Amino acid sequence: QDSYDIALISKGFQHQFWQAVKAGADKAAAEFGATVTFEGPETESQVDRQMDMLAAALSRKPDAIGFAALDSQAATPLLQQAKDAGIPVIAFDSGVDSDIPLTTATTDNVAAAALAADKMAELIGGEGKVAVVAHDQTSRTGIDRVDGFVNRMKEAYPKIEVVSVQYGGGDQLQSTEIAKSILLANPDLKGIFGANEGSAIGVVNGKTELNSNIVVIGFDSGAAQKGFIESGAMAGAITQNPVGIGYETVKAAISALKGETLPPVIDTGFYYYDKATMANPEIAAVLYD
């Protein structure tokens, strides 16, 4: 076989994070001679839509499947189908509660958000009010990042109070309005953590529109966030390695097709970056536009 056909079913499609994962996957595909398709539902709550995508991918009879489960239980029967058909499955972004995927290329979101909490605490001097604007109340990444941040604050920084956690669906405009409301309701607020790219951008927009000078910590990268960090509007952000996730997923799939053995988890890592560290090669490598 000259070119492998690999279907990636992701949790989303239009967001820059997923586009970066796609870019990584495309890169690996070009390198290893595979064709890759990349699909994901509209929002991270549409579990059933993702099932339909997975089912259609299976009908296509690809050589391998990469899958970022919105809900791992729901996917079990279809994953079983893949296994029965001898199609290797690689999990990415977050784990699948199943022994079918041969490996998982992922970020530890809880730990990543805890790191954001540490940085926030450091920047506001260990006390005061902070808030979180997150993207989704029920998706895995939404829950993990909010929990990671809030729990870390509770455990390690008793003088810091998380006064509000609100969700803007990752929509920049809605997140802007939410951030403004939080700021106006809590004039003494010290910082806001924006738990994904859209939320983070919204928080900075809100801050700018109200001429506030709170500390903002973001998540992921993208041209806007990088620009904000450059200009100082955002103190720093956590970045995962989405390009790496996509790349490793496709690479693992091809290894599997070649019969090589895979480690159970491929940790693609996360970093905190700010104006000072942004240009470091190891960080610059995982940032995307």
Place this chain on the structure above:
Amino acid sequence: MDALIELIGIGKSFPGVRALHNVNFDLQAGEVHALMGENGAGKSTLMKILSGVYRRDAGDIRLDGKPVEIGSPRQAQEMGIGIIHQELALMRDLTAAQNIFIGREPRQLGGWLLDEKALNRATQTIFDSMNLKLAPTVPVGSLTVAKQQMVEIAKALSYRSRILIMDEPTAALNDAEIAELFVIINRLKAEGVGIVYISHKMDEIKRISDRVTVMRDGEYVGTVPAATTSMETIISMMVGRTLSNDALVVPNTSAAPVALEVRNLNRGREIRDVSFSVRQGEILGLAGLMGAGRTEVARAIFGADPRDSGEIWVNGQRVGISTPGDAVHAGIGYLSEDRKHFGLATGMNVRNNIALASLARFTRPGGLLDDGAMRKVAERYIGQLSIKTPSDTQEARLLSGGNQQKVVIAKWLLRDCDILIFDEPTRGIDVGAKSEIYKLLIALAAEGKAIIVISSELPEVLRLSHRIAVMCEGRLTGMLPGGASQEEIMHLATQRQSSVIETTNQRKTA
């Protein structure tokens, strides 16, 4: 002299219906040419072809002797053909003036802006010329059918057409308004306008028309001069037989129990302290001019509108009626004057419309409908009322106006109420069917039903009523015995300001 317009051998079919076949018609300048025929004869269809609404399947149209194609209402207008449609075609959310000048609004500032003042002024001028008391700025949806009809007439006049088609313009009008319309028609005639006049009111034909063309079942029967042809001849051309005109027989119902009693009914300014009663087997005529409040009284009794105060007694029992459902339960049926909006489910078929008020009767355990029984009943009424329809599954909106009205009547006959209120039951109904309906009402009364007939046609009220209640401005101004004279009724009905300004020339034509 060339005819203004000539229709030769026109044919038109709808799925399942041959509406027109080889019909001829011509119109001279300065004449009123009446088009007569039973419900569903094809009059409206022929006129819709002439006004660009429908395309003909066969035949020729000549305008001033030259063959023409009339492809759209706009083209018809450009050729000087104006029409007042039988079914009102108004924009209910717009004002009277906006309706009249739709598509031809006066502009200002180089055409960019509407000149609302000029619009209202122009409308006022037309209204004045019609002696019509109506504000140009009134929203049309809030007007009664009669006033809406006047707006339609004003609209048609505003086009200054050479050919003016009037499809049952007087169906909703009272005598004063009709008289006013005839003044206008005579004026137009004198200006050389040719007028096609469709009406089921036979007396009007004699009064206004020069020639009469009769159609039957979509075919051309003949054209006769109006002056020298007797009414009986025209009617027999229409229905293919002669009609007997039974005289009014007033039965003695004084001993019969009172079926419906209304006590001190009040509702705003429309109904003021109205009390009356109807006995079983009695037909009570409710007469009055337009806006007298007859419809309002009927709707209030029926629970269609809330009432401010008043009691309703049925068969000696006080009944609390707050919805039409309550009224029907109490045995009261109401046939509305506005069939299109309040009578028919136009998108449904004839069968379902007939059964609409009696569905419970056809419902088997488990909510299942007995469609077979419904069909039988529907077919019975189609036969009994000679409703012209290809089948009982034809959609109601595809029937001719008069046949739609018969469907609504059938609905209430089927419901079998003890008390029936008919609001303008023969509006748009042809002479043949009219006499059938009269027979029917009389038969219903003979069965012991109490009947109230609201009619703006005095001859009809006189022809049917055992007693006549007359209303004016929301008040009951008098109760007359059957066989009273028109003058007595008019005397009671005119203790008010008319919406039409009484003028001398009105008397001249009336």
Place this chain on the structure above:
Amino acid sequence: MTDTALPAGKRGVRISGAFHRLLAFSGLIALVVVFSLASPNFMQTQNVLAILQATSVNGVLAIAATLVIITGGIDLSVGTLMTFCAVITGVVLTYFGLPLPVGIVASILAGTGVGLVSGTIIAKLKVPPFIATLGMMLILKGLSLVISGTKPIYFNDTPGFTQIAQGSFVGAIIPAIPVPNGVMILFLVAGLAAFVLTKTALGRYTFALGSNEEAVRLSGVNIDRWKIAVYATAGGICGVAGLLIASRLNSAQPALGQGYELDAIAAVVIGGTSLSGGRGTVIGTLIGALIISVLANGLRILSVPQEWQTVVTGTIIILAVYADILRRRNL
């Protein structure tokens, strides 16, 4: 408005229900033919079953929406009501540990109950259906999150729950065509709804309300009662959809549902039901729902990039409806 105002003459020709169905079908068939030719994988049993399975939830929701739309109303809450019912089932089965049949009944009752409330708000308070069901959509969305504690509720303690949608009763008898139960339930709901619409008083009033509500009222019919009944029935059907989606996902996902109303209404309208009420068929809606899922599946099978899938879907939806209009006109 637009519909009733169609030129009454030759152009606004009505065609019989049976024939219309055939016509709407042809759009679907055209799509199927194109995709079959384009990809050998399309017409394989497994994929056909996948398409049907993908239709089941939207199909059931669309049937609920059909009833309401025929009355001249609209129901924006079908999607979140489905979720709400799924969450209720989750609470009954997983939190309370009650047996499966109780969960099934609870879902349908919850749907019916919410439908009753929506119907009452619309009929008695005269709030326009768009607003009443928009409000209800938001209320149910919030309540699902509240009740579930913003977490999915899993049905791991109820063995057999996944069988509701994923099992195959048919396959157990005829192994060659393992049609999932979810699909059979869709057909069952469709059959029942078609029966109700054409054969019962409820159905007749549904059409009558959409045709001319005031005329029905003046015929002495208690229109409030029937309107409420229609919304309640639609709600019950959403309860069935709630069971289907919960069974497919083996969980009640509280955040899902918003946006599904648009797909459901689209299926209804593609299927020839008029948004101004008075006209519509269940079979048309089924075909509309199938068109939507065949499109989605076919474009995925052909590996069309996702952004282009959207463009093509939009174009084909317009073309499908236009073709239908053309065919009717040329009758």
Place this chain on the structure above:
Amino acid sequence: MTDTALPAGKRGVRISGAFHRLLAFSGLIALVVVFSLASPNFMQTQNVLAILQATSVNGVLAIAATLVIITGGIDLSVGTLMTFCAVITGVVLTYFGLPLPVGIVASILAGTGVGLVSGTIIAKLKVPPFIATLGMMLILKGLSLVISGTKPIYFNDTPGFTQIAQGSFVGAIIPAIPVPNGVMILFLVAGLAAFVLTKTALGRYTFALGSNEEAVRLSGVNIDRWKIAVYATAGGICGVAGLLIASRLNSAQPALGQGYELDAIAAVVIGGTSLSGGRGTVIGTLIGALIISVLANGLRILSVPQEWQTVVTGTIIILAVYADILRRRNL
């Protein structure tokens, strides 16, 4: 349907536009009063400005939707059309590097052009507005992604671009009330739309079409042309919304926009415009849009948990409209 079937007599009483406005206002005022009492932060200048700013995009979209809805149609594509126009502006300004005025014109032209296409599909091909604009919604969503390469386009090379929505021309003159330009643009669009609706032929036909399209046609008016003009105008207004959102986010976000149509239509209906056409006001829509954003802002200011925010919003939308109905009835 329901609306046109109102009894023709006394009950169908019309109230003057001015009075109706006052009534709808009272729902808004009630909300403002409640929130002011509940939180001292609510009525602060900055928060009031935040609410207005938050209304600007949805308000402009809702005005576009108002025009279409008055004709008896519907436009589901307002949200994605806004995004499409923003992307076009991004291409013109950032990719092609053309000067700011060109970008502004491009956005409005793009919106008008798309509106022309939608209008033509609806008027000429007789595709129902729901389907035509649903299809258009999907097409534009896909095209925005395609054109932008699924990446946001930033306006960093166009200094002053953020001033369109975020700057304050008023504040430069009267520093005490720094009303953002975005809000002024909303008011400007509202004023223009109200003017068009009440004073021009386009407005007259907009109402006439919604009132009785067939009657307009029988009056010899070229209804297709006017219908297309209405959709094109609405499209142009969406172009303005595209500029506003792009300026606020200093970027064209290609993935955003779907779902915005529901908020816009909700604002229209809350504002008293009838979905069956023929009736509506721009001021009502403005108030509807304000009600939506006051609610969202107030609940956030009070830190109501998100899931309860949704429940409360749904409930209040229903209550606000019901209160309006009650008041009109008791007139």
